[in-house]
Amino acid sequence: MATDAVAISIRAVSHAFGEPGGPRYVRALLDTSLDIARGELLCLIGPSGCGKSTLLNIIGGLLPPATGTVQIGQTPVRGPLPREVSFVFQENALFPWCTVAENVTLGMVFQGVPKAEHAMRARKSLEAVGLAEFAQHYPSELSGGMRQRAALARALSLETGILLMDEPFGALDEQTRMILGEDLSVLLARTEKTIVFVTHSLGEAVFLADRVAVFSARPGTIKKMIAINEPHPRKPEFVTSDKFHSLRNELYTLLHDEIRKAVSQSAIAGTEAKA
Amino acid sequence: MSARGRSMRNRLLSRAVQIAFLLGLILLWYLATTQWGVSQLLLPNPVAVYHELMNVLSSGEFVPDLKVTLSELAIAFGISSVSGIAFGYLISRSHYLIRVFEPLLAGIYSIPIILFLPLYVLFLGLGPSSKIALGATISFFPIVLNTIAGFGYVDAIFIIAARSMGASDYQMFRYVLVPAALPVILTGLRVGFTVALLSILGSETIASLAGLGHRIVQLAEGMESARMFAYITFAVAIAAILNTAVSTLENRARRR
Numbered sequence: 001m002a003t004d005a006v007a008i009s010i011r012a013v014s015h016a017f018g019e020p021g022g023p024r025y026v027r028a029l030l031d032t033s034l035d036i037a038r039g040e041l042l043c044l045i046g047p048s049g050c051g052k053s054t055l056l057n058i059i060g061g062l063l064p065p066a067t068g069t070v071q072i073g074q075t076p077v078r079g080p081l082p083r084e085v086s087f088v089f090q091e092n093a094l095f096p097w098c099t100v101a102e103n104v105t106l107g108m109v110f111q112g113v114p115k116a117e118h119a120m121r122a123r124k125s126l127e128a129v130g131l132a133e134f135a136q137h138y139p140s141e142l143s144g145g146m147r148q149r150a151a152l153a154r155a156l157s158l159e160t161g162i163l164l165m166d167e168p169f170g171a172l173d174e175q176t177r178m179i180l181g182e183d184l185s186v187l188l189a190r191t192e193k194t195i196v197f198v199t200h201s202l203g204e205a206v207f208l209a210d211r212v213a214v215f216s217a218r219p220g221t222i223k224k225m226i227a228i229n230e231p232h233p234r235k236p237e238f239v240t241s242d243k244f245h246s247l248r249n250e251l252y253t254l255l256h257d258e259i260r261k262a263v264s265q266s267a268i269a270g271t272e273a274k275a
Numbered sequence: 276m277s278a279r280g281r282s283m284r285n286r287l288l289s290r291a292v293q294i295a296f297l298l299g300l301i302l303l304w305y306l307a308t309t310q311w312g313v314s315q316l317l318l319p320n321p322v323a324v325y326h327e328l329m330n331v332l333s334s335g336e337f338v339p340d341l342k343v344t345l346s347e348l349a350i351a352f353g354i355s356s357v358s359g360i361a362f363g364y365l366i367s368r369s370h371y372l373i374r375v376f377e378p379l380l381a382g383i384y385s386i387p388i389i390l391f392l393p394l395y396v397l398f399l400g401l402g403p404s405s406k407i408a409l410g411a412t413i414s415f416f417p418i419v420l421n422t423i424a425g426f427g428y429v430d431a432i433f434i435i436a437a438r439s440m441g442a443s444d445y446q447m448f449r450y451v452l453v454p455a456a457l458p459v460i461l462t463g464l465r466v467g468f469t470v471a472l473l474s475i476l477g478s479e480t481i482a483s484l485a486g487l488g489h490r491i492v493q494l495a496e497g498m499e500s501a502r503m504f505a506y507i508t509f510a511v512a513i514a515a516i517l518n519t520a521v522s523t524l525e526n527r528a529r530r531r
Contacts, residue, residue: 062439080439080441082439086440087436087440093435095451095454097455097457098454106450109446110437110442110443111440111441
């Protein structure tokens with residue numbers, strides 16, 4: 001892969017939580033290397049605790065890795081890079097004391113966008129997610145799905161090349177999730193953004209991703225990379241196609257053993273904690 | 276009827292019951308003094324109290340005492356809110372300091388500090404200083420504890436989100452920490468204000484040279500029951516007005 005086509009380059013990244021040898025020591029991520037192409041949508045999927053969110057936070061500079069390096073373009077990541085990378089978190093990351101419009105604007109204030117551009121960019125990003133009419137509402141007045149749309153609008157208004165999404169639809173019901181996934185696919189087909197998307201949902205991964213990185217159980221590393229060769233925006237019919245099903249089944253088979261492993265790990269950890 | 280109209284009607288109804296309850300108490304009071312032979316010295320007639328109250332208000336006799344009490348309250352609350360918020364913020368910046376100081380301050384808050392009044396009087400005399408110091412001490416605790424709770428337990432996701440968007444330290448403080456902590460701090464200020472008022476009025480009745488509490492005890496000792504009740508009514512009204520004003524300010528700042 002040519003260097004200028006690589007948006008994010010991850011080299012031998014490992015991470016652990018807690019003191020080595022201590023009771024709470026957990027090796028979350030093990031020797032992971034990966035190149036993410038410019039404009040690609042990469043899904044990270046794996047059992048709970050496999051380090052996929054850890055990897056996302058390391059890419060975004062929110063967490064320094066124990067070993068290894070991450071580069072955004074030519075820049076080594078040593079902390080948050082608000083001009084290059086924006087986040088959408090799982091839930092409740094909107095400031096409840098601000099309206100939707102104020103939330104979006106505050107992101108631009110933090111990032112250092114000139115004041116003259118605030119109103120226009122806020123309107124544009126809220127329109128893109130279909131929330132223009134709710135600009136003056138507080139997050140508590142919105143449904144869970146609308147809140148995540150607002151969080152996405154806040155990230156879009158920052159106009160970063162890279163968007164990191166940490167189970168953004170994880171707390172939503174299946175139907176809302178499906179609709180948001182379809183809308184996201186349409187929206188992202190129009191942008192050139194590089195996106196890393198953490199999810200638990202097999203269907204979501206197949207529907208959204210250009211490639212899916214399947215993680216092993218803890219300590220997590222990429223077990224297999226699966227390419228989804230289907231143009232964006234993906235149509236709702238894609239979900240009922242044979243191709244979708246065979247890809248979903250492939251993911252299921254890959255994940256099944258790892259999830260079993262992860263569950264027995266946490267069962268052992270549970271008995272140790274009791275003892 | 277619309278839901279709004281119904282809730283309005285319910286509110287009016289419960290307000291009417293509250294007023295009827297208070298009027299009933301005054302009626303019982305009236306009957307006790309006129310029909311059931313309770314001594315006027317112990318419980319003066321409400322009509323007599325009303326006349327005394329009008330006399331107190333029209334003569335302006337209350338002004339010096341009210342000034343003393345209110346200035347004690349203002350200074351005490353000023354000291355406790357500035358120091359409570361400052362200390363609370365500093366403590367909230369470190370998990371270690373929170374772990375050390377929060378239980379300590381909560382423990383001290385739970386003892387009746389009013390018992391130290393003799394000590395305050397011994398050190399600072401019978402004048403306003405001892406009342407100010409006591410009021411400031413007592414109201415410091417709810418303010419500092421709520422400030423620690425407000426700043427110390429801001430949801431980590433807000434801080435992470437702001438940091439990921441490039442918030443500077445000042446922006447983090449101004450746009451994330453302060454608005455997140457404000458409701459809890461305002462509650463602390465309201466509670467602090469109330470306990471400052473209570474402890475100042477209370478300590479004035481125990482050891483003082485002037486103030487509303489002082490005046491009430493003087494009248495009691497002079498057996499002027501009706502005038503004493505008039506002053507109690509006046510002090511209660513002042514306290515109610517101040518507490519309502521503070522609650523209104525709190526709610527307005529919260530709604531923003």
